[in-house]
Amino acid sequence: MMEFFNTFLISLLVLSFCILMALIRVIRGPTAPDRVVGIDTVNTIVISAMVIFGAAFQEVIYIDVAIVYALLSYISTLFIAKYLEGGDF
Amino acid sequence: MLAFVITTVLCFITYLLLTTGSGTLGLWSLEEILVGAILSLIVGSLARTIFVKDNFRMLNPVRWIIFIAYVIGPFFVAMAKANVDVAYRVITGKINPGIVKISPDLKTDFGITMLANSITLTPGTLSVDVDEDKNDLYVHWINVKKKALEKKPVNYRYVCGKFPNWIRRIAE
Amino acid sequence: MIFNLIIYILLAIGVFFNLLAGVGLLRFPDVYTRLHAGTKCTTFGSIFICGSVILIGLRMWYTGSTDGSVLAIHTIFALVAILLTNPTGAHAIARAAHRSGVAPVRAVVDDLQNNTLKKEEEK
Structure with missing residues (x-):
């Protein structure tokens, strides 16, 4: 279904702009939790972008990678939060 | 087995x-x-x-039908409202935040997890911490109403509407 | 024709809410309000983006390609993963921020602060 190819590419362009804005927050953020929020947002947007990639190029492997990326980024967020909280694991 | x-x-x-x-x-x-x-x-x-864990309550298919009705109906509408609300606050910059305590009176862990996730995705609220003994939730509220603060702990009707009633039907 | 229009509208809504999340992250004053923007808007935007991809997969399935079914089912799994993990991660970050001592800016009321202080006095 190549008729949507250009639409998907434009969406990807806008999504990469969103990632740039979140990265500004990661660089500027005054405290550590601010940076974690920025990283979390980047992760979710990357998952959406991978789903769009998979639909645009008709490759299911991108969406499989998106599922695994979602679960792994969730675990990493939990561990960073646990580290910021202090205390024992 | x-x-x-x-x-x-x-x-x-x-x-x-x-x-x-x-x-x-x-x-x-x-x-x-x-x-x-x-x-x-x-x-x-x-x-x-x-x-x-210890019980097989969720094997009942009626609970799953109520769960799907809950996700498609009131939950999705509340989520749409939440996003319009966040859009309004992003553009105008009007905020009036605070952290309040609510006691939804749910007993099971599954129920309290579902309520916390629902609260996070619905208008103007974000669950911050949970009191594990009494199952009380601490909620960050982006636009605190003065009327809700008269009584402590705050009535959950102001924060999350009728969600605890739905969840009591699903998980308990 | 109408199908194409639906896909365009769904994609536009999804991308708009993701953009809103980025702007919200830049404009809000503290961690908790930024979490409001970063969690709700990206989740809602992802629902619409995944919805458009699911519709495309279902139409490919309808016109006789088995690739379409694989595309739709795997996208549903990705959507479920996002819906389950995103609010839980936000909850963990908010709790860690409060325990590491970041107070909400311009707060009217902070019940949790009083509560933790009381617990420390008891110890």
Whole structure:
């Protein structure tokens, strides 16, 4: 279904702009939790972008990678939060 | 034993859904079905005590029908409202935040997890911490109403509407 | 024709809410309000983006390609993963921020602060 190819590419362009804005927050953020929020947002947007990639190029492997990326980024967020909280694991 | 069967069957269904379109035996190939069966037996024997706790309440299909109705109906509408609300606050910059305590009076862990997730995705609220003894929730509220602060702890009707009633029907 | 229009509208809504999340992250004053923007808007936007991809997969399935079914089912799994993990991660970050001592800016009321202080006095 190549008729949507250009639409998907434009969406990807806008999504990469969103990632740039979140990265500004990661660089500027005054405290550590601010940076974690920025990283979390980047992760979710990357998952959406991978789903769009998979639909645009008709490759299911991108969406499989998106599922695994979602679960792994969730675990990493939990561990960073646990580290910021202090205390024992 | 029942816990083992439930975990194995759920794992096998998930594996089959993820490998559709691989062969000619229905939608699957024989190798995928065999590998899936062996892997789900291993996972079922390892994870049965973690996946299923002490009760089998969620086996009742009526609860799942109510759950799907809840997600499609009031939850999705509240989520749409939440996003318009956040858009309004992003553009105007009007905020009046605070952290309030609510006691939704739910007993099970599953119910309180579902309520916390629902609160996070609905208008103007974000769950921050939970009191594990009494199942009280601490909620960050982006636009605190003065009327709600007259009584402590705050009535949950101001924060999350009728969600605790739905969740009591689903999880307890 | 109408199908194409639906896909365009769904994609536009999804991308708009993701953009809103980025702007919200830049404009809000503290961690908790930024979490409001970063969690709700990206989850809602992802629902619409995944919805458009699911519709495309279902139409491919309808016109006789088995690739379409695989595309739709795997996208549903990705959507479920996002819906389950995103609010839980936000909850963990908010709790860690409060325990590491970041107070909400311009707060009217902070019940949790009083509560933790009381517990420390008891010890």
